[in-house]
Amino acid sequence: MISGDKIKEIESLALRIRKHIIEMICAAGSGHPGGSLSAADIITVLYFYKMKHNPKEPNWPDRDRFVMSKGHAAPVLYSALAEAGYFPISYLKTLRSVGSSLQGHIDMLSLPGIEMSTGSLGQGLSAANGMALAGKLDKKNYRVYCMIGDGESQEGQIWEAAMTSGHRKLDNLTAILDNNKYQIDGKVEDIKGIEPIEDKFKAFRWNVIKCSGHDIKSIISAFEEAEKTKNKPTMIIADTIKGKGVSFMEANPKDFHGRAPTKEEKQTAIEALCKLENL
Amino acid sequence: MKNKAATRDAYGKTLAELGKINNNIVVLDADLAASTKTGIFAKEFPERFFDMGVAEQDMISTAAGLAACGKIAFASTFAVFGSGRAWEQVRMSLAYTRLNVKVVVTHAGITTGEDGASHQANEDIAIMRVLPNMTVIVPADYIEACKVIKAAVDFHGPMYIRLSRIATPIVYENKDYNYKIGQGIVLKEGKDAVVFACGIMVAIALEAAEALKSEGISTKVVNIHTIKPLDKELIISSAKETGAVVCAEEHSIIGGLGGAVAEVLSENHATPIERVGINDVFGESGKPDELLEKYGLTAGHIISSVKHVISRKK
Ligand SMILES: Cc1ncc(C[n+]2csc(CCOP(=O)(O)OP(=O)(O)O)c2C)c(N)n1
Numbered sequence: 001m002i003s004g005d006k007i008k009e010i011e012s013l014a015l016r017i018r019k020h021i022i023e024m025i026c027a028a029g030s031g032h033p034g035g036s037l038s039a040a041d042i043i044t045v046l047y048f049y050k051m052k053h054n055p056k057e058p059n060w061p062d063r064d065r066f067v068m069s070k071g072h073a074a075p076v077l078y079s080a081l082a083e084a085g086y087f088p089i090s091y092l093k094t095l096r097s098v099g100s101s102l103q104g105h106i107d108m109l110s111l112p113g114i115e116m117s118t119g120s121l122g123q124g125l126s127a128a129n130g131m132a133l134a135g136k137l138d139k140k141n142y143r144v145y146c147m148i149g150d151g152e153s154q155e156g157q158i159w160e161a162a163m164t165s166g167h168r169k170l171d172n173l174t175a176i177l178d179n180n181k182y183q184i185d186g187k188v189e190d191i192k193g194i195e196p197i198e199d200k201f202k203a204f205r206w207n208v209i210k211c212s213g214h215d216i217k218s219i220i221s222a223f224e225e226a227e228k229t230k231n232k233p234t235m236i237i238a239d240t241i242k243g244k245g246v247s248f249m250e251a252n253p254k255d256f257h258g259r260a261p262t263k264e265e266k267q268t269a270i271e272a273l274c275k276l277e278n279l
Numbered sequence: 280m281k282n283k284a285a286t287r288d289a290y291g292k293t294l295a296e297l298g299k300i301n302n303n304i305v306v307l308d309a310d311l312a313a314s315t316k317t318g319i320f321a322k323e324f325p326e327r328f329f330d331m332g333v334a335e336q337d338m339i340s341t342a343a344g345l346a347a348c349g350k351i352a353f354a355s356t357f358a359v360f361g362s363g364r365a366w367e368q369v370r371m372s373l374a375y376t377r378l379n380v381k382v383v384v385t386h387a388g389i390t391t392g393e394d395g396a397s398h399q400a401n402e403d404i405a406i407m408r409v410l411p412n413m414t415v416i417v418p419a420d421y422i423e424a425c426k427v428i429k430a431a432v433d434f435h436g437p438m439y440i441r442l443s444r445i446a447t448p449i450v451y452e453n454k455d456y457n458y459k460i461g462q463g464i465v466l467k468e469g470k471d472a473v474v475f476a477c478g479i480m481v482a483i484a485l486e487a488a489e490a491l492k493s494e495g496i497s498t499k500v501v502n503i504h505t506i507k508p509l510d511k512e513l514i515i516s517s518a519k520e521t522g523a524v525v526c527a528e529e530h531s532i533i534g535g536l537g538g539a540v541a542e543v544l545s546e547n548h549a550t551p552i553e554r555v556g557i558n559d560v561f562g563e564s565g566k567p568d569e570l571l572e573k574y575g576l577t578a579g580h581i582i583s584s585v586k587h588v589i590s591r592k593k
Contacts, residue, residue, distance in 0.1 A: 067344075108347075108376055116347060120371045123340045127372060130344020130352075133329065137305070138348070157368075160337035167332075 007216045014044040015277045018245045020079035026266040028096040034256045036076040038180040038240040045219045047080040055085040058112035064142050065131050067116045069124025070149035071105040086113040122155030129164050132173040146175045151183025153194050165233040166205030173233040174226040180242035182253040201235040213238030283446035287385040289424035291316025298324045307354045309338045315355040315385045339365040342380045343372035352380045358387035358400035373437040374410040381431045383440040388529035390445050390567040399562040405534025407439040408507040414438045415507040419481035422451035426458035448482040463510035469499035472523035472585045477536050480527040487581035518550040523588040525553045532556040551591040553584040
C-alpha cells in the first residue's frame with residue numbers, strides 16, 4: 001500500500017510539472033498546454049513511482065520504456081525528465097528555440113531519456129509493441145508504457161498496432177489512453193466518436209482498466225493491476241480533463257489545445273497552481 | 280550472361296544464412312513472406328520472425344521499436360507498399376530517428392508484370408531518396424544482392440533496398456569483387472558516352488554497349504547501385520571523360536537515378552543527359568519482357584539514347 005505521504009509527494013510534483021508546462025509554453029510562445037496538463041498526473045506517477053529508470057544512465061538496458069505517442073504533449077514529458085534529473089530545470093525555457101534539444105515534438109536523438117520520436121500521430125503504439133517484442137525476445141523483464149490520445153485513436157495505425165499487441169499477447173505493455181474528450185477541432189464525440197472505446201480495445205484482445213486520470217491512487221492501482229495481468233496487453237482508459245489544473249483552460253479546451261498562454265494568462269495560471277500547492 | 284536469377288531469392292537465402300551467425304537479426308513481413316522470400320528465415324528462426332499481417336504502417340513503426348532495443352530489423356513487403364503506404368512511417372520512425380531498420384522490398388518496377396499498375400512501383404526511388412538519413416540501394420543482380428544484404432547488416436542506420444520479382448541476367452558471374460555501399464562500379468570503359476544504370480538495367484546497358492561497339496561507338500557502363508549516397512566523384516569524372524550521359528533505370532524518369540545524376544552534373548559539370556526509364560505514366564498487366572519493350576526499357580532504347588546524346592555534344 002502506498003502511504004499518504006507518498007501520494008502527497010506525487011501530487012506536489014505533478015503541480016510543479018504543471019507550472020513548468022505553463023512557464024515553458026509561455027516562454028516559447030507556442031506549444032500544446034491542454035493535452036500536456038491532462039497527462040500530468042499519469043506522467044508523474046510513471047516517472048516518480050512506477051517506472052524503473054535512471055537519469056544517470058538513460059540507456060540502462062533493463063529500464064522500463066515510455067513512448068509518448070501524442071508527441072505534441074512534449075512539455076509534460078520534458079518537465080518530468082527535468083524534475084527527475086535528466087537535465088537542468090532551467091533548460092526547460094529553451095523549448096522550441098533554435099538549437100534546443102527540446103524540440104516542439106519529441107525527438108529521441110536530441111534528448112537522453114526519450115525512447116521514440118513522435119509528433120506524427122498514430123505511430124507510437126506500434127513502436128511500443130516493437131520494444132515489448134524485443135523485451136520478450138531478450139527475456140528481459142522491463143515494461144513498456146505508451147500514452148495515446150483519444151483524438152489520436154482515430155488514426156488507423158492505432159488499430160493496426162492494437163491488433164498486434166492483442167494478437168501477440170504483449171503483457172509487458174501497458175498503454176494509457178488520455179481520454180480528455182477533446183481534439184483540435186472540438187469534442188471527439190462530435191468529430192468522430194471513438195465510443196464505446198472500452199469495448200473496442202476488449203474486442204482487440206486487450207485487458208481494459210478504467211481509472212480517474214487525476215487521482216494518484218486510482219492511477220497507481222490501474223498500473224498495478226496491469227502489471228499483474230498475464231497474456232494480454234492492458235489499456236488504461238484514463239478519464240481526464242483537458243487543461244486540468246488551470247480553470248480558464250479547462251473551460252476552453254478547444255482554444256488551449258495548441259495555443260500558448262499570454263503573459264497575463266500565465267500569471268493567473270501560476271497563481272492558481274500555487275494556491276493548489278498550499279492547500 | 281546467360282544465367283538468370285532473381286534478387287529476391289538472393290535476399291531470402293542470404294538473410295537465412297546471416298540469421299545463423301547473428302542472433303540480433305529480426306525480420307518482419309506484411310503477409311507476403313512467400314513472395315519476398317523472408318519465409319525462408321521464418322522457417323529457420325520462427326521466434327525472430329514477425330508476420331505483421333496486412334499492416335505495413337504498423338510493420339515499419341514496430342521495426343523501429345525493435346531497433347530502438349538494439350535489434351537489426353529487416354522489414355519486407357512489395358516496393359509499392361513499403362515505400363508508398365508506409366512512407367510517413369519510414370520518414371518519422373526510421374529516417375528521422377536513424378534507427379537500424381532495413382526496408383527490403385521486392386516486386387519493384389514494371390517487371391512485376393501481370394499484377395499490373397497497382398503493384399508496379401516506379402516512383403519509390405524518388406520518394407525514398409528525398410528522405411534525410413536514408414541510404415537507397417538497387418542491386419544489379421543476384422550476386423550483388425547477396426553482397427548488399429551482407430553489407431546492410433554491417434551498416435548502422437536505415438536503408439531502402441529495392442529488389443525484383445523476376446529472374447534477371449547475372450552481371451557478376453564468376454566475378455568476385457569488393458562491394459562498397461556508395462561506390463559505383465565501372466563495368467566497361469568507353470570514351471564516346473557513359474551509361475549510368477542501376478538494377479536490372481545494368482545488364483541491359485552492357486548489352487547495348489556491346490551492340491554499340493560493333494557500330495564503332497565506345498560506351499562506358501557504370502553500375503550505380505547506390506542511389507543515395509550517390510558516387511558523385513565517379514559520375515562527374517565519367518561525364519568529363521565522355522561528354523555524354525545516359526541514365527537507365529526501371530523507374531520513372533522523374534526523381535530516380537536520372538534525376539539524381541542530373542542534379543549532380545548540372546551543378547558540377549553540365550553535360551548532355553538522356554534518361555531511359557518510365558515516361559511519367561502508369562504501367563499495365565503483361566509479361567515482363569513485353570512491358571520492358573512497350574515502356575522503353577530495352578537495349579534498343581539505350582542504344583538510340585546513346586546515339587542521340589552523342590549528337591548533342593558541342
Ligand atoms: C498524423 C497527424 N495528423 C494531424 C496532426 C495534428 N494534430 C496535432 S494534435 C491533434 C489532435 C490530437 O488529439 P488528441 O489525441 O485527443 O490529443 P490531446 O487532446 O490529448 O492533446 C492533431 C490533429 C498530427 N500531429 N499528426
